[in-house]
Amino acid sequence: MSFVHTTVLLNETVEAALTDPNGTYVDGTFGRGGHARLLLSRLGPQGRLIAFDKDPEAVAAATEGEHAIRDPRFAIHHCSFARMGEVLPAGSITGVLLDLGVSSPQIDNPARGFSFRFDGPLDMRMDTTRGESAAEFLARADERHIAQVIRDYGEERFAASIAKALVARRESGQPLRTTGELAELVARSVRTREPGQDPATRTFQALRILVNAELEELEQGLSAALGLLASGGHLAVISFHSLEDRIVKNFIAHESREEVDRRAPFAPPSRVLRLKPLGRIKPSAAEIKANPRSRSAVLRVAERLPLAGGAA
Incomplete structure (x- = not known):
């Protein structure tokens, strides 16, 4: 059975993440590939997209059947985005996008056990x-x-x-x-x-x-994304409930503040700025009307700043 997924904040997220058509990007939550496919369509010949998803059905959607992505610029890994730092070298990524939470195919398939609207096994595992x-x-x-x-x-x-x-x-x-x-x-x-x-x-x-250890993996994934992003790279994260959004908001705020030792106010900061907040985007009224599941979505965007001394 085929389950339809409508990608939330599709254009806004891709535009927020994309800074260089020939850069290397990460889609940490492939799902059914809405963001990934649009991003690929906007990449140049040297561009590259690396996706992650811990749901085997999502990986199959990317690699099997008539809708598989057969593009040499694309690769996907069957694991959580929390582990992307184990797969990719630090400072090598131009942009990271994360679309958090559960996808429509997961919700709408009774066999997955995510929804109270359908009777099915009480599973709820993404992997x-x-x-x-x-x-x-x-x-x-x-x-x-x-x-x-x-x-x-x-x-x-x-x-x-x-x-x-x-x-x-x-x-x-x-x-x-x-x-x-x-x-x-x-x-x-x-x-x-x-x-x-x-x-x-x-x-x-x-x-x-x-x-699914979602909040722990989100914290790990945000830290991994920060380590992977090159100077000037963008982080774009969509969250759907207050617990997720609070973690994303606090992470960006924390990494966009210097820490100074009050006992030595003229000493260099103990932690330098690593992110610059670029804004918060909500779905339009038209998108919410067309896709009511988008109503709680919040997209937060930040830019990776160079470290002291010019290092990424």
Whole structure:
């Protein structure tokens, strides 16, 4: 079955990342290749695009079938963008783009277990070749740990009630196996919810973030991107919820400030500027109308500054 993905902030992200048509670029979240394909179309003959994705289905979309990218300027690696610093040399990249979160093909495929709208296995792994599924986590974690995950990653005020109900069901000999079972249990445990939001939204987000170590990998990936970017290179990151966006915003802010030892105010800064913020972009009203999933997207862009002494 084919699942359609509409790329968010397509032109804005490619334009923000692209500074030299003959440069080398990284798409750290290939997905179904919306950003990658447009970027490739704008590269010159010496340009190069290196993609990463930990979802085997995304890698297959890039390398197999009628929509495969058969361009010698393109390569893709089956691993998280958090590891791109292990694959590429420091200071060698002209631009890095990241489109965070879950893609439409992942959400819309019941077999992946990402959505409460469809009943399917309670999996939620982006990389289905490794790691622990959401069902396996819920089958072993204690009530306190489950509540902490749902509260911290889902910003769910009824986390304790949900965790209590999850553990009670497990102890009754009926552990959760499907997304439908989880959505139903959460609906019974959440007393109120914002208009238009399914009661299970925050719990599903929390478990997905945990299973895929999304926030930890984002922090690692941002640091890796900074190390890879050449002087003048651009970092462009799309986030979809406040936890992601806060990490990106704070990272850019931290790397765009000098640190001075107050005890020695005339000494050189202990940390020099490494990024220059270039702005924040939201989807247009027209894009949100055409693709409601884009409504929460935020694109943040920054430029890599040269290190002291002119080094990249």
